[in-house]
Amino acid sequence: MDGEIDHYVVLGLPSGEEGAKLSEKEITKAYRLKALELHPDKRPDDPNAHDNFQKLTTSYAILKDEKARKLFDDLLRVKREKFQRQSQQDSKRRKMMSDLEERERYAFAPDPSSRAREEEERIARKLKEEIARIRTMHSNKGSATTTPSTKDTNARGKSNMDDGGSGLNKEKVLKVSWEKTGEDYTAQRLREIFAEFGVVEDVVIKSSKKKGSALVVMGSKDAADAATGNVLGDLSNPLLVLPLQPASSPVNFGVEANTESDVPKLSNLVGAGYQAFEESVLDKLKKAAQRQK
Secondary structure, three states, rough: OOHHOOOOHHHOOOOOHHOOOHHHHHHHHHHHHHHHHHHHHHHOOOOHHHHHHHHHHHHHHOOOHHHHHHHHHHHHHHHHHHHHHHHHHHHHHHHHHHHHHHHHHHOOOOOOHHHHHHHHHHHHHHHHHHHHHHHHHHHHHHOOOOOHHHHHHHHHHHHHHHHHOOOOOHHEEEEEEEOOOOOOOOOOHHHHHHHHHHHHEEEEEEEEEOOOEEEEEOOOOOHHHHHHHOOEEEEOEEEEEOOOOOOOOOOOOOOHHHOOOOOOOOOOHOOHHHHHHHHHHHHHHHHHHHHHH
């Protein structure tokens, strides 16, 4: 088809914007050189020699005519602009497809915030289960101990009388323990945690390499009861909170107490390893209460 032929290329000239700037003299020179090369007399064995020479003559005639050449240059310009538009559209189309695929991947991908929330809920459930297990374990230890003897009961009665004289009520004291595996607790941090349940009178901490413990003196028995079983602490390092003075049977003052049982045995709460520490702390609290009076 004539519309598909580039007449500049037929004459061996550059096409496009560069071809449109060529002078008539340059076109004529190119035609004469090409005519010598493609003339049928120079190609007796080429069956297409006549057609090729005719095509050369037609292209030269078009480019030599001013009006025809201008129309042909406009046609080449329109084709170039069309090609550029198509290239730009293809580029935009590819980008749109890429963006669409990216949005689809994002839409069907798991939500990071949802996964984080599910992970947090799973860890919180595990933590509650562990805390319940620990409390059940200590509760079983308490119920597994033998019934206190009459001497032990009298000893607790005597100890309660001594505490009453010094103004210290063990029902307001809570025993707190935690593992040294996560965030450690300070007296100020414990005071802030327990202050949500009432007035905190004092906090005494003792820590070892593997375990931390403290005695927290609340302002009232109700505040101590409210804190017991409701304080969890930080998720990374939960607190075990137990009353220092568990509920006991009425005290019989008619029987002499054994001197070895003057201090109530609390080993069934968190272990016998803390008994000596608790006794020394309670003694300090008694002396402090006496000095305040």
